[in-house]
Amino acid sequence: MSRLRNYLDKVKPNFEPGGKYHAFHSVFDGFETFLYTPRTTSAPGSVHIHDSIDAKRTMIIVVLSLLPCFLFGMYNTGYQHWLALGETVMPFWDLVLYGFLTILPRVVVAYVVGLGIEFAFAQWRREEIQEGFLVTGIIVTMICPAEIPLWMLAVAVAFAVVFAKEVFGGTGYNVVNIALIARAFLFFAYPAQMSGDKVYVATGAPFGFGTPLPDTFTGATPLGQIATQNGPDIVLTGINGQVIDAWQAFVGLIPGSFGETSTLCILIGAVLLLATGIASWRIMLSVVVGGLVTGLIANAFTSPLYPASFIPAGEQLLLGGFAFAAVFMATDPVTAARTTTGKYIYGFLIGAIAIIIRTYNTGYPEGAMLAVLLMNCFAPLIDHCVVQANINRRLKRAKTSRA
Amino acid sequence: MKLKLKKGLKLNIAGSVAPDAKIEDVAVTSVAICPEDYPGFVPKVCVHEGDSVSIGTALLFDKVHTDIKLVSPIAGTVRAVVRGERRKILRIEIAAGPKEATNPSPMKVNDGTAARRLLAENGFLALMRQRPYDIVPSPEGEVRNIFVTAIDTAPLAASASMVQPFFDKADYEAAVNILNMVTSGKVYISHPAGWQLGDIKGAEMVEVSGPHPAGNAGVQAANISPVNKGEIIWTLDLPTLGRIGKYVRTGEWEWRTVVTIAGPEVNTPGLSATLVGAPVENLLASHMKPASHHRRIISGNVLTGTAIGNDGYLRYPYRQITVIAEGDDRDEFMGWASLSPDKMSESASFPGHFRKAPFVPDARLNGGRRAMIMSGQYEQYIPMDILPEYLLKAIHARDIEAMERLGIYEVAPEDFAAAEYADTSKIPLQSIVREGLDYIRKELE
Numbered sequence: 001m002s003r004l005r006n007y008l009d010k011v012k013p014n015f016e017p018g019g020k021y022h023a024f025h026s027v028f029d030g031f032e033t034f035l036y037t038p039r040t041t042s043a044p045g046s047v048h049i050h051d052s053i054d055a056k057r058t059m060i061i062v063v064l065s066l067l068p069c070f071l072f073g074m075y076n077t078g079y080q081h082w083l084a085l086g087e088t089v090m091p092f093w094d095l096v097l098y099g100f101l102t103i104l105p106r107v108v109v110a111y112v113v114g115l116g117i118e119f120a121f122a123q124w125r126r127e128e129i130q131e132g133f134l135v136t137g138i139i140v141t142m143i144c145p146a147e148i149p150l151w152m153l154a155v156a157v158a159f160a161v162v163f164a165k166e167v168f169g170g171t172g173y174n175v176v177n178i179a180l181i182a183r184a185f186l187f188f189a190y191p192a193q194m195s196g197d198k199v200y201v202a203t204g205a206p207f208g209f210g211t212p213l214p215d216t217f218t219g220a221t222p223l224g225q226i227a228t229q230n231g232p233d234i235v236l237t238g239i240n241g242q243v244i245d246a247w248q249a250f251v252g253l254i255p256g257s258f259g260e261t262s263t264l265c266i267l268i269g270a271v272l273l274l275a276t277g278i279a280s281w282r283i284m285l286s287v288v289v290g291g292l293v294t295g296l297i298a299n300a301f302t303s304p305l306y307p308a309s310f311i312p313a314g315e316q317l318l319l320g321g322f323a324f325a326a327v328f329m330a331t332d333p334v335t336a337a338r339t340t341t342g343k344y345i346y347g348f349l350i351g352a353i354a355i356i357i358r359t360y361n362t363g364y365p366e367g368a369m370l371a372v373l374l375m376n377c378f379a380p381l382i383d384h385c386v387v388q389a390n391i392n393r394r395l396k397r398a399k400t401s402r403a
Numbered sequence: 404m405k406l407k408l409k410k411g412l413k414l415n416i417a418g419s420v421a422p423d424a425k426i427e428d429v430a431v432t433s434v435a436i437c438p439e440d441y442p443g444f445v446p447k448v449c450v451h452e453g454d455s456v457s458i459g460t461a462l463l464f465d466k467v468h469t470d471i472k473l474v475s476p477i478a479g480t481v482r483a484v485v486r487g488e489r490r491k492i493l494r495i496e497i498a499a500g501p502k503e504a505t506n507p508s509p510m511k512v513n514d515g516t517a518a519r520r521l522l523a524e525n526g527f528l529a530l531m532r533q534r535p536y537d538i539v540p541s542p543e544g545e546v547r548n549i550f551v552t553a554i555d556t557a558p559l560a561a562s563a564s565m566v567q568p569f570f571d572k573a574d575y576e577a578a579v580n581i582l583n584m585v586t587s588g589k590v591y592i593s594h595p596a597g598w599q600l601g602d603i604k605g606a607e608m609v610e611v612s613g614p615h616p617a618g619n620a621g622v623q624a625a626n627i628s629p630v631n632k633g634e635i636i637w638t639l640d641l642p643t644l645g646r647i648g649k650y651v652r653t654g655e656w657e658w659r660t661v662v663t664i665a666g667p668e669v670n671t672p673g674l675s676a677t678l679v680g681a682p683v684e685n686l687l688a689s690h691m692k693p694a695s696h697h698r699r700i701i702s703g704n705v706l707t708g709t710a711i712g713n714d715g716y717l718r719y720p721y722r723q724i725t726v727i728a729e730g731d732d733r734d735e736f737m738g739w740a741s742l743s744p745d746k747m748s749e750s751a752s753f754p755g756h757f758r759k760a761p762f763v764p765d766a767r768l769n770g771g772r773r774a775m776i777m778s779g780q781y782e783q784y785i786p787m788d789i790l791p792e793y794l795l796k797a798i799h800a801r802d803i804e805a806m807e808r809l810g811i812y813e814v815a816p817e818d819f820a821a822a823e824y825a826d827t828s829k830i831p832l833q834s835i836v837r838e839g840l841d842y843i844r845k846e847l848e
Contacts, residue, residue: 005734033771037738039731041699041766046831047823048705048727049416052746052753054770056739058777058827061752128771172774172828276752280779338778338792387793391808394788398631 008032026122030129055171059131061278065269066138066259066328072252073259074099077146080201080255083239084213094210101206102146103258109150111137113157121166132171132178132334133161139179139328142259143321143369144186145199152190156182176376177335180369187369197224200255201239221255223320223358223366226308234310249318260324263317270327279331282340283347287326290351291317298359308359316355325354325368330375337379339386346382350375406593406626408613410786411556412749412821416705417667417761418726420561426568426661426674434477434680435494438463440709440719441529442837443538443844444471446492454481457503458656459525462495470519470542474526476658476679478503494716507654518584519543525656527647530719531639534621534630536844537815537837540637546586547634548624551579553594553641554611555722556618557704559665562595563674564722567661570645572600578648579605586637592644593623615706617786621815625787630813640720660721664690666705667763668698668726679721684713686724697729699766706820707833730765738769749825773828781832784821787813791822795832798839806843816840 014020015028032038034056042048078095114133122129140157160182165174187194197220203213220228222236222244236244244254252262260266273279295313302309308316317323330336330350337346350371357367364370438446445466450456456475465471479500485493512518519542522528533540540546555565575592582590583605593609594600602608609623616622620638630636642660649657658679665672670692677686683700701708702718705725709718717724735741744754747762755762781791789810797805816833823832 002734004736034739035737037735037767037769038771039733040768040771041729041731042710042768043831043834044710045834045837047820047833048699048701048708048710048725048766049414049747049764049824050767050769050829051750051825051827052738052741052748052755052769053750053825053827054739054768054829055773055776055827056770057750057752060739130773132776170774172776277750278752333778334776336778339790340779340782343779387790387809390788390790394629394631394808394810397629398633 005036008035023123026127026129027119030119030122033128055131058278059134061272061276062135062328063138065272065278066135066142068265068268069259069262069324070138070142072262072265073142073146074103076252076254076261077102077202077258078210079253080219080239081203081210081213084201084203084217084219085211086240098202098206098210099146101209102202102204103141105150105206106141106144106146106148106153106258107138109154110140110157113154114140114161117158117161117166118170121170125170127170130171132165136161136178136182139259140182143179143183143257143324145194146202146258147199147204148186149193152186152193156185156189159185172334174334175380176373177329177332180329180373180376183369184373195224200224200257219255221320222249223308226311228307234307246315246318249315257321260321263323266323266327273327273331279327280333280336280343282343283331283336284326286344286347287330287351287354288317290348290353291322291326291355292351293348294352294355294359298355306359306362308362316358320358320366321368322354325372326351329368329372335376335379337382337386339383341389342379342382342386346375346379349378404607404609404627406609406611406613406617406623408611408617408622408626408786410783411614411617412784412824413614414558414705414747414824415759415761416558416747417763418665418669418672419559419761420563420663420665420672420674422561424561424563424672424674426563426676429675429677429681429685431477431499431678431681431685433479433482433496433498433682434475434678435496435682435716436462436473436475436680437494437716437718438473438492441473441539442532443536444473444529446473448484448492448495450481450484450495452481452484455479455500456481456497458505458658461524461526462497463492465539468523468542470523471528471539472524472526473529474656476656505655509654510651512581512584512651515584518581521581521651522585522647525650527643527650530643530646531637532620532815534624534636534638534815535812536840537621537817538840538844540635544635546588547630547636548588548628549582549586549590549637549639550620550624550627551582551590551592551606551639551641551644552618552620552623553592553598554618555640556613556615557706557723558615559663559672559725560618560704560723561663561665561674564661564663565641566600567642567645567659568676569657569659570642570649572603574645574648574652575600575641576604576648577652578644578646579603581647581651582637582644591623591627592641593618593620613786616784616818616821619815619818621813621818622786625789625813629788629810632807632812634812640722642720642722660717662686662717662721663723664726665723666701666725666727667761668692668694668728677717679717681717683711683715683717683724686717687713687726691726694728697732699727699729701725701727705764706824707817728763728765730767733765733767768829770827770829772830775828775830777827780825780827781819781822784825785818787818789814791819791832794839795830795835798835798842801842803843803846806839811839811843814840
């Protein structure tokens with residue numbers, strides 16, 4: 001280990017002011033602090049000891065909690081492909097390999113584009129490289145169809161990182177969730193490639209592996225099917241025409257975005273996030289409560305006009321990106337409400353709005369993304385009201401004490 | 404009255420003092436007084452090098468309130484007036500001389516004006532703090548309440564440094580009598596459970612329990628009767644109360660203090676009786692572990708203390724010295740991924756979170772400074788009706804109106820220390836609060 005340390009110490013002067021590679025100072029610093037905990041010690045006037053937690057630890061825990069979903073996404077991508085081919089034998093490792101080869105270029109493109117921009121901005125601002133994109137990069141691939149064209153992903157990531165994050169000042173200053181902005185950008189800029197019945201099952205043969213599906217193939221997601229039905233007895237079917245039950249939806253063997261189909265894996269991630277205290281349980285809980293309450297109300301007043309109102313409230317939470325949004329999107333501390341009371345309101349409204357959009361806007365089957373984005377915008381307002389309540393309490397106290 | 408606080412920080416650091424530790428006398432041949440320890444005090448020297456001084460001779464006075472003085476805790480000669488950049492006075496060093504014969508007599512104090520004068524001129528006022536601004540109190544103006552803390556919840560603090568053997572109940576009661584002449588309201592004394600002295604006459608006793616910062620006067624005030632705009636409270640610790648009382652009762656200054664010597668780098672944690680401003684070299688001589696790595700000697704506790712070198716002096720509030728490793732000579736490979744149980748953390752993402760054995764922390768930041776990312780983190784360590792994040796942002800924006808409305812008058816930097824320790828983003832909260840307090844005071848005065 002000390003050989004690496006010695007090497008870093010040897011090349012370090014090159015990256016310092018006046019050095020050959022000074023233009024890459026932030027990049028070097030990023031790698032150095034990644035490899036070794038910085039030696040910086042407490043300055044005068046501050047506490048002398050600090051907790052071991054830092055932004056890197058926080059972000060890595062989030063990435064770890066995303067991993068079950070990611071791994072399952074690889075399997076499910078293969079599984080849906082095999083299902084679409086009409087196969088009945090599911091060779092586990094072939095499925096996983098197919099999913100892996102499909103997603104690998106997307107992950108690489110997302111990280112190269114996103115981190116590249118982050119590095120450039122960090123260097124330009126002469127700041128340390130921030131860890132925020134470690135999470136964004138993996139999330140963004142998980143909330144898109146597995147076969148999203150690489151150039152589209154690159155454009156969306158670049159747009160989101162520059163216009164939703166860097167223009168506001170970088171990690172910690174963004175108003176809306178970066179990954180969701182990338183997703184929303186794709187949805188509005190390239191609707192044909194991002195919605196409909198064609199995109200949610202991988203059809204290609206990545207790196208020549210597997211059998212490609214014919215161009216005429218279609219396979220709707222459960223939410224897509226709901227939007228086109230109108231009876232009280234909604235029947236959701238998988239790619240092979242078999243009925244999907246709640247258990248399958250829970251496990252996640254349904255077509256959908258790469259990493260958000262499995263509620264089971266999302267729950268594993270949620271447990272990790274809550275046990276380590278990285279994500280706010282208040283937000284997670286209130287999103288679920290908001291979704292359930294609205295789902296129950298919608299289900300109590302069913303109407304053939306709004307087919308999604310026939311889905312039981314509990315099942316609503318298992319479909320689409322709801323659970324993923326509740327656990328990983330709504331809880332992004334930078335874009336969520338920051339006050340304790342605010343978090344309850346913020347979460348509840350996300351849950352409620354997601355189900356409202358899903359149920360009453362038949363043209364658009366998924367509401368979780370827009371609900372989170374909308375509430376991201378309203379979070380400062382919610383916080384403002386909570387802060388104002390604190391201020392009013394203080395003013396009132398001052399008046400009574402003077403009287 | 405009982406005050407139970409839940410929010411806060413419980414740190415388990417190696418090198419604590421055993422509850423039955425004996426107090427060891429440490430003689431000193433010199434002391435130093437550092438005006439920097441007294442925020443708001445604008446020092447003007449009134450002695451010269453070579454002057455002989457007695458106990459209680461004024462060394463410095465305040466340029467604004469000339470009544471407020473810092474006095475010599477020892478008889479001897481002024482060895483040096485040490486100045487830094489732009490002639491800033493760093494410290495006044497006094498070499499001990501032969502013991503003087505004194506003829507003390509009790510003080511007679513009849514009213515508030517006389518009481519304030521007595522406190523200011525004899526160096527006691529400088530040992531107190533006022534809210535708002537967390538500065539040495541101004542001797543003028545209405546004082547709504549006075550809060551005396553007889554509890555120290557800071558890491559490694561020993562109660563023997565709070566309840567010092569040089570003072571008895573009669574001293575405390577005499578001082579409370581004086582303070583009651585100053586304030587228009589009550590004098591509160593906060594103490595831990597298991598308090599031996601009983602009720603101090605003339606004061607409202609408050610039994611405080613809870614993790615740090617429950618022992619901070621400001622936190623107690625915020626939960627008993629918060630400071631509103633335009634109100635002033637004074638705060639002091641129990642040894643200061645004892646000093647005042649003893650002086651009033653007998654006419655004698657008591658500048659001895661019991662210092663807790665603790666920390667992971669200390670071989671034999673213990674208690675030393677010495678003088679305020681004593682050189683730490685004498686105090687630490689027999690206590691330090693032999694070591695070749697860098698160390699940090701802190702006068703005070705690990706959260707709010709002042710880093711001093713091995714040749715430094717005991718600093719305000721003159722109760723504790725903590726020694727930890729500096730850590731700048733240590734390499735830790737991928738510390739952010741570590742699963743080592745030796746990493747001290749409030750976060751359950753580290754196995755150390757669940758460990759019972761004491762930790763050996765060093766002075767490293769353990770990360771890089773970031774923007775405020777995590778939310779609701781500071782609130783967990785500040786048991787006051789304050790929204791710390793918003794107050795800090797208002798300070799950052801230098802928005803006086805917002806600072807006022809968010810309660811800047813209620814806080815002191817020390818109230819943010821526990822939050823600063825736990826902060827993921829490594830933001831220097833105490834410095835920011837200090838800047839905010841100084842800024843608003845400058846703008847409004």
